Amino acid sequence: MTSVTFAPTAAPVAIPVREVLPWAVFAGLVLMIALYFVGAEEGATSLIRGMYVHEFLHDGRHLLGFPCH
Amino acid sequence: MVGILLTRGMLVGFVAGLLCFGFLKLVGEPQVDRAIAFESAMEAREKPGAGQPQHDHSAHDHSMHDHSASATPKSAEMAKDEPEELVSRSTQAGLGLFTGVTVYNTAFGGLFALVFALAYRRMGDFDARTTSALLAICGIIAVYFVPIMKYPANPPAVGNPETLGMRTAFYFAMIAISLAAMIAAWMLRNRLLQRHGGWNAALMASAAYFIVVICVALALPEVNEVPDAFPAVVLWQFRIASAGAQLIMWTVIGLAFGALAERAEGSRNFLRLKTARY
Numbered sequence: 614m615t616s617v618t619f620a621p622t623a624a625p626v627a628i629p630v631r632e633v634l635p636w637a638v639f640a641g642l643v644l645m646i647a648l649y650f651v652g653a654e655e656g657a658t659s660l661i662r663g664m665y666v667h668e669f670l671h672d673g674r675h676l677l678g679f680p681c682h
Numbered sequence: 683m684v685g686i687l688l689t690r691g692m693l694v695g696f697v698a699g700l701l702c703f704g705f706l707k708l709v710g711e712p713q714v715d716r717a718i719a720f721e722s723a724m725e726a727r728e729k730p731g732a733g734q735p736q737h738d739h740s741a742h743d744h745s746m747h748d749h750s751a752s753a754t755p756k757s758a759e760m761a762k763d764e765p766e767e768l769v770s771r772s773t774q775a776g777l778g779l780f781t782g783v784t785v786y787n788t789a790f791g792g793l794f795a796l797v798f799a800l801a802y803r804r805m806g807d808f809d810a811r812t813t814s815a816l817l818a819i820c821g822i823i824a825v826y827f828v829p830i831m832k833y834p835a836n837p838p839a840v841g842n843p844e845t846l847g848m849r850t851a852f853y854f855a856m857i858a859i860s861l862a863a864m865i866a867a868w869m870l871r872n873r874l875l876q877r878h879g880g881w882n883a884a885l886m887a888s889a890a891y892f893i894v895v896i897c898v899a900l901a902l903p904e905v906n907e908v909p910d911a912f913p914a915v916v917l918w919q920f921r922i923a924s925a926g927a928q929l930i931m932w933t934v935i936g937l938a939f940g941a942l943a944e945r946a947e948g949s950r951n952f953l954r955l956k957t958a959r960y
Contacts (some may be wrong), residue, residue: 657850673782
């Protein structure tokens, strides 16, 4: 443990959960919604009426591996 | 710190998205076109009367809609509610593909950064770049390769619209279980580390992960909706294109984000390397 004595500030520590949590919750939610729109909106479930989102993202949805229709 | 990592993750994801788009445009789109051509040919054979140009399926291939359209061909109500060509093929293969792929990649880059923020120095005694690379390797296995072994990516013309909800639920369940098993396996590895050393702990944790996901994959119902006459080569090449795009995304994110995270920790004293707490 001598290295700790010589470099007291150098020890790499995890980012405290308290600091990560708000980011993880809010940004995580927004990003998951983005993935939902790319992957499943107007497919398995639908928030918006019509088929425009489905048709627009059609090719990407297939090629990214989502069940499309 | 987390904000910086998140921004960098999304940036790296966007760049990965541009590369993925280029790759899918060149390698993936020809397979999509071939699958749609097959679907049109099949439909023309099934109902020779319905093979009119306005219904040639070049615009879109949503079978659910097609069935209703063939039952009441071009009723006024239908034409108003659902125009035949909602989005043209060129838009689907261009701007649509671009939007889908870049949003998907950017979102994954951001989520990757958030996971990194939690995993760094908790996953084990690894520096930032190693953590990032390990997360990418475990990520592509848990989120893509294991789930598609059970529920592979399918081109247009494959898949019954009536089972879409069920298939989507199974696919997402497979991803969620696989991801949870991967996280549990890492925790197991860290518990075994002291007693069995790095190699054996990692091997035991890997074995545990694969036993779990194989059992789950065997337990979940099988889906096979590939039409009998569908060309095997198109199916194979479509799936290779899909896997290639994922490989590009995870490689770019894993390597580039690691480099940027290392620089972020250099500028801040926060995530310095060298001495280990573990």
